[in-house]
Amino acid sequence: MPPNGGGTALPLPLLLLLLLSPPLLLPPHSLADAGSLEADVAALADFRLAADPSGAALASWNLSAASPAAPCSGSWRGVTCAGGRVTRLVLEGLGLSGAAALPALARLDGLRVLSLKGNAFSGGVPDLSPLAGLKLLFLARNALSGPVPPSFGSLYRLYRLDLSFNNLSGVVPPELGRLDRLLTLRLDSNRLTGGIDAVALPRLQELNVSNNLLSGRIPPAVAAFPAAAFGGNAGLCGAPLPPCKDEAQQQPNASGAVNASAARDCPPAAAMVASSPSGRPAAAEAPGGGKGKMSRAAVVAIVAGDFAVVGLVAGLLFCYFWPRLSGRRGGRRLQQGEKIVYSSSPYGAAGVVAAAGAGGATFERGKMVFLEDLSCSNGGTRRFELEELLRASAEMLGKGGCGTAYKAVLDDGTVVAVKRLRDATAAAAAGASSRKEFEHHMAVLGRLRHPNVVPLTAYYYARDEKLLVYEYMPNGSLFSLLHGNRGPGRTPLEWAARLRIAAGAARGLVYIHQCGRRGSGTPRLAHGNVKSTNILIDRLGAARLADCGLAQLGSSPAAAGYRAPEAPPPPRPWASHKGDVYAFGVVLLELLTGRCPGSELPNGGVVVELPRWVQSVVREEWTSEVFDLELMKDKGIEEEMVAMLQLALSCAAAAPDQRPKIGYVVRMIDEVRACGEASSPSHDESVGESSGVSDSPAVSEGGALSQ
Structure with missing residues (x-):
């Protein structure tokens, strides 16, 4: 009996049996290695046997290695570890296949990044809810089929989700609406049906559900995304696509109601002719039941009064806003400079800077990041802000496969070469990296300092614009x-x-x-x-x-x-x-x-x-x-x-x-x-x-x- 008589004591032999016996309900691969590197190695081994039976693509995965830490040595292709666990698995474009391979990855419960783009995986998308820490998930350009798992809604730490270019079907699960941290959602080029209310997420920066079988009204929360993000769905309607049928019917009805009201006040001649059974102009009925006409002087007085009111309001607005408009001439000059760099931006000449300044929910304002302190060079690049770059006189040097290059002369005469990456939105749709990966890649390129390499000195990153600043070669x-x-x-x-x-x-x-x-x-x-x-x-x-x-x-x-x-x-x-x-x-x-x-x-x-x-x-x-x-x-x-x-x-x-x-x-x-x-x-x-x-x-x- 326990002290104070609380509860029932277990017999000592039974207690020892429970403490010392293995958890028989767990699968064999999870017995003593659950939550350990050994369990990760076992999961990776099962994945390789199913996805690459010949071992050609993953030959560096030496499954017979004596050391259990072999995956974390840097020799296993695409595997990265942290804290003694596998945290990143990036195997893109390797021709991996199989329907039984992906479920094995659900056992990598320490995984933060999973990217299997451009392979040939088939079957359904597995339940990845055990990967509670997953932040980036890229399964695009495979042959996956079946529905989008509702269990994705439990991956509350997810920032990027890309399931594009597969054969997924069914509806967009409403559970996706729980992913309030999601920044990127790509479901394009599948066979999904139903509405898209679940994609109206608060922090979404990139969305593409085009080329599906979706239908219904586009939620107002995502109406600011371009029409290309929703195209190829015959059943979708509403901004930025053409209005829905009920909206199109309401607009004529509303205008008809206004016209009817105006006709009661001052009916046009054609309306009066049509309302007369005999075909002669019908006179408006007086309040007392008699017939009479509104005099010409009354009509003139009403029109003159309207013009006077409009003129008065316009004058007041002019007097109120003129000082503020004159104080923003510098801002207008800035927008003129932006037209040089962002002339081909799909979001207009003002580009992402003006949109960010206006507080647009779907835009973000970036900043200039200089890279010279990442290198071993003794020289340095004069730092400047984006506004100074946009004010610079610019000359287009040419267009190439990666973007448009400009020669920019800053206020003090410094000359730099600026490259605007070609169609940043399309590049993202083709599989461009997240912001963190982009910045890491720029840091790698910023370290390249050699007499025969053009140095990258700075970059500007925003969701819709990416600018690279190089030393100018004359x-x-x-x-x-x-x-x-x-x-x-x-x-x-x-x-x-x-x-x-x-x-x-x-x-x-x-x-x-x-x-x-x-x-x-x-x-x-x-x-x-x-x-x-x-x-x-x-x-x-x-x-x-x-x-x-x-x-x-x-x-x-x-x-x-x-x-x-x-x-x-x-x-x-x-x-x-x-x-x-x-x-x-x-x-x-x-x-x-x-x-x-x-x-x-x-x-x-x-x-x-x-x-x-x-x-x-x-x-x-x-x-x-x-x-x-x-x-x-x-x-x-x-x-x-x-x-x-x-x-x-x-x-x-x-x-x-x-x-x-x-x-x-x-x-x-x-x-x-x-x-x-x-x-x-x-x-x-x-x-x-x-x-x-x-x-x-x-x-x-x-x-x-x-x-």
Whole structure:
């Protein structure tokens, strides 16, 4: 009997049995390892066996490793740990499949981020309610079917949910309305039915339910999103889509009621004719039952009184608002500056800044973030606010795959290059990262400081606008030097200058590839969009790679003609070291042939794939026909050009395994340059002067980095 007689004491043998016996009701994988790294490893093992039976995509997952902490060593692809638990699983575009794979992930109860975009998972979306700490969930572009689980409503910490481009059906569960922290909700390109009242969430910043079978009225709470977020649903109506039928009927009825009221006061002639049974104009009835007319003087007096009232109100409003309007001239000048940067914004010329200033619920105002203290450079960039950037005089430099570039001159004469990422909303729809991931990626790019890489100095992030600020390169691009003004009066780009540019760009690419391997927390980095327009020339004549790393944001797909054969079709973001080497090989062929992908041949043909065309000409033993005619006047460079041609073709090999590493490419270019300088040093100096492109001391100091 317990003290004070409270309760019933269990017999000691029974109590020991309950304390020492295993929890038999739990599944086998949860016995002693529940809530532990061992349980996470078991769940990952089950997932791999179901999603990747051959082990080709997840070969780094060594299930036979002796150490239970192997997933947290950084060697397991896509797995990240914190506090001795698996917290992130990012396996995108790996061809994983299977209907029984996803349920195993529900046992990773420490998971915070789960992204399986671009695979081939099938079956229903499992119950992920055990993942109470989940913040980001991306299952887009798979083959999932069935309903959206109502259990998602228990994931109260969820910030981003993307289930787009699947085969989901059924209604949007009302339980989603509990996710009051949700910032992104993408359900587009499925087969969902019913209404969308559940998506009227208070903090939502990105919404897309387009291309479904939804119907009903759009909730007013999400009516501020663009029409594209709701398009492709024939049954949806209401702002921003056309009004619903009942609204369309109410508007004529309301106007008809007003007209009827006006007709009672002062009926028009046509109305009076129609109301007379005999067809003659019918007179208005007097209050006493007699017939009479409103005099012309009364009508004139009423109209004059209306005009007087309107004029008086307008005068009062003018006197009240004029001082405030005159005090905001600076604000109007700011909006004029915004038109320069945001001229193509789908939200109007004023852009996101004006919307944020107006307190719009669906917009957010960002700030300029400077990155120079993330690097080891001694120099610094003058800090400025967004308003000063928008006031700057701007000149559009060009449009590319990642966005529009501007040359901006600030108030004190500082010149910067500003890149507005192409259609930020569409980029987000294609799988762009969340704000935290975007900022982390910008921090990685901000650390890239090398004489042959254009430095990213600052960025501006808002939901609908993303601006990148770079150091301005005044001498144009390799593309303009090679292909610009091919008519009379053109200054050709000499052979030695072409070699220097190739060597500098290759060194920059080596640095980018190797920088991504420094430290376990730094992701593997590739350029993703190497092409002649992204090789810029600085004020010292050194070649610098631009737009580094933007391919990972989904906003900079590799340009046509530079895309490696193994790359997925656009607009899917993709970048790899082997893909960069292929694109650089195409750049070398441009330097040698003077042609770019898509250029017309003398016989009227079109070079669709420059490497294939060059290989066909070489096979016919017409190698001399490949080289640029502008190089023919340079004497004694035939052997160098042939050596560079062989190197370019090896870089542009169709099989990725046959391509050399970029460190080897740098050494080969240096050897070719050394041979040329040894044979004719004076000739090399004259080439540098005539071409207008000189060696930068920093380039020779950079050296070739071996891989």
